[in-house]
Amino acid sequence: MSEGFKKLKAGDFNNMSQERQPDGSVVVTLTGRRYAEAYKFRVKDLYGPDEQELNIETGDPVAPGT
Amino acid sequence: MVENNGNNLPKPGLLDHFTRADELLAELLMINRGMAASLGIAPAQAVSPNMQALKEALTNGQTIPYDIIGGDSGLAMDSARSDQQFEIEGTNLVAATDGDLDGVTIRFNSSIARPVPIKYFNPWSQPFFKIYLTHTAQSGKTLYLAIGRGTTAITGGISFAGQTGGMRLQPEWAALMGVDKNFYAYGSGGGFGTGVEATYSVPATKTLYITGMSAYQRPQAAADYDHHLYFQSYIVSQDPITLDLTTHAEFGGIGGGGLDFNKPQVIAGGLTFILGIATMANVTCIRHACAWGYEL
Numbered sequence: 001m002s003e004g005f006k007k008l009k010a011g012d013f014n015n016m017s018q019e020r021q022p023d024g025s026v027v028v029t030l031t032g033r034r035y036a037e038a039y040k041f042r043v044k045d046l047y048g049p050d051e052q053e054l055n056i057e058t059g060d061p062v063a064p065g066t
Numbered sequence: 067m068v069e070n071n072g073n074n075l076p077k078p079g080l081l082d083h084f085t086r087a088d089e090l091l092a093e094l095l096m097i098n099r100g101m102a103a104s105l106g107i108a109p110a111q112a113v114s115p116n117m118q119a120l121k122e123a124l125t126n127g128q129t130i131p132y133d134i135i136g137g138d139s140g141l142a143m144d145s146a147r148s149d150q151q152f153e154i155e156g157t158n159l160v161a162a163t164d165g166d167l168d169g170v171t172i173r174f175n176s177s178i179a180r181p182v183p184i185k186y187f188n189p190w191s192q193p194f195f196k197i198y199l200t201h202t203a204q205s206g207k208t209l210y211l212a213i214g215r216g217t218t219a220i221t222g223g224i225s226f227a228g229q230t231g232g233m234r235l236q237p238e239w240a241a242l243m244g245v246d247k248n249f250y251a252y253g254s255g256g257g258f259g260t261g262v263e264a265t266y267s268v269p270a271t272k273t274l275y276i277t278g279m280s281a282y283q284r285p286q287a288a289a290d291y292d293h294h295l296y297f298q299s300y301i302v303s304q305d306p307i308t309l310d311l312t313t314h315a316e317f318g319g320i321g322g323g324g325l326d327f328n329k330p331q332v333i334a335g336g337l338t339f340i341l342g343i344a345t346m347a348n349v350t351c352i353r354h355a356c357a358w359g360y361e362l
Contacts, residue, residue: 015250020263047306047338
């Protein structure tokens with residue numbers, strides 16, 4: 001799970017945008033005033049039973065633990 | 067106390083006037099407290115035994131009346147600090163830096179106290195006995211924290227001196243405290259009835275308050291700008307198990323619009339917050355939806 005995905009789960013952000021992708025996944029961008037970085041990642045079936053983080057460029061599944 | 071004036075009628079004596087004066091003073095004090103409470107100002111405290119001891123220590127030279135953490139050199143800000151504890155007692159604190167006070171927060175007296183963004187509360191004028199300092203790294207910059215002792219409430223009376231009061235709406239306060247939340251959903255493609263959504267599962271220990279929303283759409287192709295642009299936008303909360311929808315706020319329109327809620331939409335921890343916009347236009351549109359509020 002990427003750092004950004006962890007922040008989403010923890011609610012650790014001030015601004016979140018979600019862009020719908022043609023395959024139904026979403027590209028999530030998080031920013032917060034407690035940190036300087038912006039976190040961008042791609043998720044399929046966000047909060048659903050088949051939730052899975054995807055490679056943001058290719059849309060391929062990201063192996064767990066990476 | 068009364069004197070007998072010879073006809074057995076009570077005659078006010080000097081001490082009776084004092085008593086009346088005391089009563090008036092007490093009434094005035096009650097009125098002042100009531101006004102302070104209605105304005106949301108913390109009630110002033112009478113001199114506590116600790117403060118009395120501090121006053122005596124200051125008078126006798128046993129306590130240094132003020133100090134600067136880190137001495138004349140202050141605190142180097144090259145490395146970030148996260149709740150670094152300083153055992154130091156004071157009645158007020160003033161922060162100064164040649165850098166930026168953005169991101170400098172202090173928890174007073176407890177590591178779980180709400181962090182105070184010192185940029186907005188400078189000086190701080192409440193007694194404390196230790197602080198927890200957090201700031202981001204600022205290369206080459208120095209933070210000076212001047213700790214004052216004994217200037218608050220040692221006059222022996224009720225005083226608001228040194229305190230500032232203000233009133234803010236909760237969303238404003240949330241933004242100042244950094245717990246505001248802003249959501250944005252966007253996407254393109256699809257025809258009539260299709261939409262885009264942003265979803266967020268509120269952490270179990272928190273509550274999300276939505277105070278406003280907006281939405282708009284436009285045709286994807288310039289040739290379609292002469293079509294109508296009806297849309298439907300919505301925020302809902304959904305139970306992740308039963309999928310029941312428990313909070314609704316919706317509006318539709320042509321092209322775009324926005325709403326500020328006079329009462330926040332409350333989404334409890336554990337529920338999924340959904341922000342969406344669906345097009346009712348008969349052409350392909352790009353859709354945007356926003357919602358904002360705060361989370362506590």
